[in-house]
Each structure stands twice: as C-alpha cells, then as structure tokens.
Amino acid sequence: MTVPWDEAFEKILRDALPLLTEDCALGSDTCLSDHGLDSMATIDTLLRLEQQYEVSFPDEYLVSDTFRTPGSLWAAVAGLRAA
Amino acid sequence: MAELLHDLLTEAAARRPAATAVRDADGAWTYAELDRAADACAAWLADRDVRPGDRVLARLGNSRPFVALLFGALRAGAVFVPVGTAMKRFHLARVMADAEPSLVVAEGADTGLLTELGTAPVHDLAELPDADAAHRGRVPVRADDLALLMYTSGSTSMPKAVMTPHRAAVFVTGAIAERLGYRAQDVVLNAIPFSFDYGLYQIFLTVAAGAELVVSRTDSHVGLMTLLHRHAVTVFPVVPSLAELVLRLAARDGRQASTVRLFTSTGAAFNRPVIDGLRAAFPGARIAPMYGTTECKRITVLEPDGDLDRPHSVGRALTGTQVLVLDDAGRPLPPGATGEIAVRGPHVMAGYWRAPGITGERFRTDPRTGTVTLHTGDYGRLDADGHLYVEGRRDDLFKRRGVRMSALEIEAAALDVPGVRAAALLPPADGADMVLYVAAGRPAAEVLALLAERLEPAKVPPVCHVRAELPLTPNGKTDKKALAAEPPAPAARSAA
Numbered sequence: 347m348t349v350p351w352d353e354a355f356e357k358i359l360r361d362a363l364p365l366l367t368e369d370c371a372l373g374s375d376t377c378l379s380d381h382g383l384d385s386m387a388t389i390d391t392l393l394r395l396e397q398q399y400e401v402s403f404p405d406e407y408l409v410s411d412t413f414r415t416p417g418s419l420w421a422a423v424a425g426l427r428a429a
Numbered sequence: 430m431a432e433l434l435h436d437l438l439t440e441a442a443a444r445r446p447a448a449t450a451v452r453d454a455d456g457a458w459t460y461a462e463l464d465r466a467a468d469a470c471a472a473w474l475a476d477r478d479v480r481p482g483d484r485v486l487a488r489l490g491n492s493r494p495f496v497a498l499l500f501g502a503l504r505a506g507a508v509f510v511p512v513g514t515a516m517k518r519f520h521l522a523r524v525m526a527d528a529e530p531s532l533v534v535a536e537g538a539d540t541g542l543l544t545e546l547g548t549a550p551v552h553d554l555a556e557l558p559d560a561d562a563a564h565r566g567r568v569p570v571r572a573d574d575l576a577l578l579m580y581t582s583g584s585t586s587m588p589k590a591v592m593t594p595h596r597a598a599v600f601v602t603g604a605i606a607e608r609l610g611y612r613a614q615d616v617v618l619n620a621i622p623f624s625f626d627y628g629l630y631q632i633f634l635t636v637a638a639g640a641e642l643v644v645s646r647t648d649s650h651v652g653l654m655t656l657l658h659r660h661a662v663t664v665f666p667v668v669p670s671l672a673e674l675v676l677r678l679a680a681r682d683g684r685q686a687s688t689v690r691l692f693t694s695t696g697a698a699f700n701r702p703v704i705d706g707l708r709a710a711f712p713g714a715r716i717a718p719m720y721g722t723t724e725c726k727r728i729t730v731l732e733p734d735g736d737l738d739r740p741h742s743v744g745r746a747l748t749g750t751q752v753l754v755l756d757d758a759g760r761p762l763p764p765g766a767t768g769e770i771a772v773r774g775p776h777v778m779a780g781y782w783r784a785p786g787i788t789g790e791r792f793r794t795d796p797r798t799g800t801v802t803l804h805t806g807d808y809g810r811l812d813a814d815g816h817l818y819v820e821g822r823r824d825d826l827f828k829r830r831g832v833r834m835s836a837l838e839i840e841a842a843a844l845d846v847p848g849v850r851a852a853a854l855l856p857p858a859d860g861a862d863m864v865l866y867v868a869a870g871r872p873a874a875e876v877l878a879l880l881a882e883r884l885e886p887a888k889v890p891p892v893c894h895v896r897a898e899l900p901l902t903p904n905g906k907t908d909k910k911a912l913a914a915e916p917p918a919p920a921a922r923s924a925a
Contacts, residue, residue, distance in 0.1 A: 364891075365877075365878055365881060367874060379648065382881070382886075384886050385647070385648070385650040385651070385674060386670070386673075386674055388650070388651050389650070389651060389674055389677050389678060390677075392651060392681075393677065393681060396681065405652070405655040405658075405659075408651045408652040408654075408655055409649065409651070409652050410646070410648045410649045410651070410652075412651075413651065
C-alpha cells in the first residue's frame with residue numbers, strides 16, 4: 347500500500363500510538379485516538395511535526411478534526427508546507 | 430438565597446439575563462437563553478415520563494446542551510447522573526444497572542451501546558429541544574432531595590455513586606466561591622470532563638457568580654490556547670497533568686495570555702516545576718491548590734498564591750466545615766501529627782447509592798450526637814493554623830492524571846481479559862508510574878490492548894509484564910513486595 351506521507355511522518359505518528367502494533371499498517375483513515383493518541387501525545391506530535399517540517403499550525407488547525415486520522419494530519423502538514 | 434442547585438440559574442437569569450452564560454465550539458447562550466433551554470429540557474423530560482426522583486443519565490462530552498439538560502433535569506425533580514465518555518462497556522454495564530435510569534441521553538453511536546445495556550429509552554443529544562418559554566416542566570423540589578449521583582472509582586472493583594443532595598451541593602458551591610472569589614466579569618475555561626465533580630462544579634460556581642463558562646471537550650485540549658486568547662479567559666481550573674499540557678502549548682504559542690488571573694488545581698500534588706512554569710508563562714495569574722473527594726466535593730482550598738508561604742499545603746477547611754486528623758482509634762490528633770484525614774460539615778454527602786455497607790465504613794455516624802464524620806482514607810497532618818498537608822494513602826487507592834483509581838479496580842479489569850489467570854498492579858511510587866504484572870497465556874501488548882477496551886485511558890498501565898505465575902505470600906495472596914523488588918525487565922509499553 348502506498349501512502350502519501352514520508353518516513354519521518356510515519357515515525358512521528360507511530361511513536362505517538364502505543365496501541366498500534368508494529369505489524370499493523372498505518373492507513374489514511376486509521377482512527378488515531380482509537381490507537382492511543384491521547385491529548386498529551388497529540389501535543390507532542392504537534393510539536394514534533396512543527397519542528398520536522400518547519401511549519402507552525404495556526405489556531406484554526408488546532409482542533410480535534412486535524413488529529414483524527416493520518417490522512418487529515420498529513421493534509422494539514424502538506425498544506426502548511428505548500429503555503 | 431439559593432437552596433436548590435437550579436435556583437442558582439434562576440437567580441442568575443433574573444440578575445444578568447443578557448450576560449453570556451455558556452459558550453462552546455458551536456456558539457453561546459446568554460443567561461436568559463440558558464434559562465429557557467433548561468426549561469425546555471425539563472418539559473421535554475416530563476413529556477417522556479421522567480418523574481421526581483427518577484434518574485436521568487447523561488453520557489456526553491462537555492457542551493452547552495449538557496448544561497441545559499443538567500438544569501432541566503434538576504427542575505424536573507430528577508436525579509442527574511453524569512457519566513464519563515471515556516468509561517468503557519465493562520464499567521458502563523454496571524453503572525447502568527446500578528443507577529437504573531428512567532432516561533438516558535448520549536451522542537451518536539454511543540446510543541446503541543447504552544440501549545443494549547439497559548431498558549431505559551436512550552435519546553441522542555440532537556433530540557434535545559432548544560428553547561421553551563413555558564415553565565410547565567418545573568416541579569417542587571426540596572433541599573434534601575437528591576440532585577446528583579456522581580460515579581467514582583475507588584476501594585471497590587466497580588464504580589459506585591456518591592449521593593449528592595441539593596443542600597450539600599449548594600452549600601459547598603458557596604463555600605468554594607467564598608475562597609476562590611469567582612466574579613461576574615470572569616470567563617472560566619472548563620476543560621475538565623463534566624462527569625468529574627471538579628468539572629461539573631465549574632458550572633455551579635460560574636452560574637453562582639453570573640460569569641461566563643467556556644466549555645471545551647476533552648478531545649480538544651490541543652485548542653486550549655486558542656480559547657484562552659479568543660475569549661480572554663480569566664479563570665482556568667486544571668489538574669496537574671492538564672497544566673503540564675498547557676505549559677507545552679504555551680511554550681510554542683508565543684502570545685501573551687495575560688488575562689488569566691487564577692489557576693485552580695486539584696486531583697494530585699502540584700509539583701514545583703509545574704507551578705513555577707505556570708507562574709512564568711502566565712505572569713498575571715495566581716494559583717490556588719485545593720484538595721477534595723467526591724464524598725464531600727471539596728475539603729480544603731489554599732488561598733491563591735498561598736503555596737509561596739506554605740509549599741505543599743492544600744489549604745484550610747472550607748468555612749463552616751471541619752477537617753480532622755484522626756488516630757487509628759478515631760481520636761483527633763494534635764497539629765503536626767500524621768493520621769487519617771476526616772471531614773465534618775454540611776458538605777458531607779448522603780453516602781453511596783445502594784451501598785449501605787461501604788457507606789457505613791466511610792460515613793460514620795456518632796451514635797450519641799448523630800454527627801457524620803467522613804473518613805477519607807487519605808493520611809496527612811494539620812499545622813497550627815489549620816493548613817492541611819496530604820501525605821498519601823495506606824490502601825491501594827491513588828490518583829493518576831487527576832483520576833482516582835485503585836489497584837483492585839485495574840486488577841479486576843485485567844482478570845476480565847481472556848487468558849489472564851492472575852493480575853497484580855503496583856501503584857505509582859517514588860516518581861515511577863504504575864506497573865501491571867499478569868499470569869497469562871498471551872503477550873503483554875495484547876493484554877494491554879484488551880485492557881484498554883475495558884478501562885478509560887488514564888487507568889491503563891503504561892507497562893505490563895507477563896509471567897507464567899505470580900509470586901505468592903505464605904497466606905496465598907499475590908506477593909507485591911516481591912514483584913516490586915524484581916529487576917526491570919523488557920516489557921510491553923502502552924504509552925509513550
């Protein structure tokens with residue numbers, strides 16, 4: 347399966363998902379909170395993504411919808427990088 | 430003077446009808462609008478045969494309609510039962526059977542689960558009415574009637590409910606307000622679940638002051654700084670884990686959040702770096718550590734910034750109440766001596782719902798005077814001025830991420846996991862997090878994943894060790910001391 351994101355994104359997300367086993371693939375529609383993305387992990391992920399991609403999430407992106415799935419989160423990152 | 434919890438709303442709506450009462454991500458209501466929405470809910474409940482004394486169970490995220498339903502249920506004479514959205518089926522089944530609600534309100538797919546777990550009609554939040562000018566849903570309510578059942582974890586393997594009469598809730602709201610001084614101009618940001626008394630009472634405290642409550646869902650913490658700025662928040666109740674999260678957000682934010690004037694904290698000891706961090710990031714804010722238990726809501730409040738003079742104190746007893754430190758025979762100890770913390774006063778609740786045995790153990794009535802003394806199970810000491818210092822517990826109850834839990838409760842859930850033959854939880858100690866040991870025929874990661882289906886996230890241990898057998902003491906109990914003494918070994922982790 348091909349995914350739109352790069353290895354760094356995959357690693358940052360996997361580090362934040364304690365309930366996702368290694369052999370389980372991360373898909374665009376994987377529900378992040380079901381796999382253990384709690385509020386602290388959400389914020390850690392935000393900080394790591396901002397550092398990795400040298401972007402700053404504006405207020406309107408700091409909502410639970412942005413962090414719902416890898417697809418929604420990658421769309422936010424990709425949009426900010428393109429901006 | 431209000432005698433009933435919903436009098437607080439009635440009075441605020443008369444005093445400040447056009448002031449903003451409550452705001453969520455979808456919009457805001459003035460006090461007049463909230464008052465009408467509450468009446469609409471009361472009438473809606475009456476139309477669905479909810480009678481005085483019936484339980485209305487609400488399993489909802491923090492939102493404006495929750496506040497309307499709460500006051501509507503109280504006006505209809507019902508007992509309101511807020512249940513956390515994080516609670517899993519394993520406990521929820523027990524709560525549904527125990528509370529025996531006449532009506533349930535939930536959200537989305539959750540309505541199906543609740544329908545399965547009981548016989549009461551389950552309604553979706555979206556069905557709640559918006560407004561209704563008629564007062565026809567209001568019924569006479571007495572101050573000694575029950576207002577709330579607050580489910581709490583603790584010394585039993587399953588949640589149990591603290592019975593909250595109107596009189597006690599109104600008293601304790603006033604006593605907390607006296608200490609913290611919420612004002613009509615305040616904007617209070619509540620990100621604590623309404624299923625916890627700390628979150629729920631933000632509604633009562635805010636309404637009593639005629640102030641504005643900004644409600645944030647617990648899955649939306651990432652947006653807290655946005656809310657702080659956008660709504661010029663002045664009061665921010667936190668637990669230490671939430672404060673840590675806010676500090677990280679504030680550090681990346683860069684904007685001055687100078688409107689916050691007061692942080693309150695409860696639920697666990699506030700460590701020095703977090704307090705110092707809040708002072709640095711929010712220079713205009715004072716900090717009020719507090720201590721309490723659902724069985725009487727709040728026990729002590731330290732005057733804002735009192736920690737500067739009395740580090741680690743959780744403050745003095747609320748006005749009109751008493752905090753005692755007792756020896757093993759139940760006799761009061763002098764200042765400086767450590768013993769069990771006990772509480773007397775009008776805020777002591779009416780015991781546990783349908784649990785006379787454990788009520789008698791915790792809420793002890795003096796046979797001569799009739800005075801009820803609440804035994805908290807916490808240990809601590811008082812100084813000469815009546816400031817309390819909490820030192821910990823001698824049973825296996827503890828708080829993690831602001832949530833009260835017990836080893837017994839987590840072990841019971843672990844034993845419910847197929848393939849687990851024995852379970853022992855070592856509570857957090859000396860700065861180390863809790864650790865689970867199981868005797869099981871399946872990998873630790875699977876045990877943790879299945880445990881996560883049974884317990885809310887805060888109660889899922891970060892680490893699990895699987896053994897063929899757990900060590901036993903000579904009298905056949907799991908030997909936790911032997912487990913604690915084991916050298917660290919590779920283990921499955923459930924949290925980063």
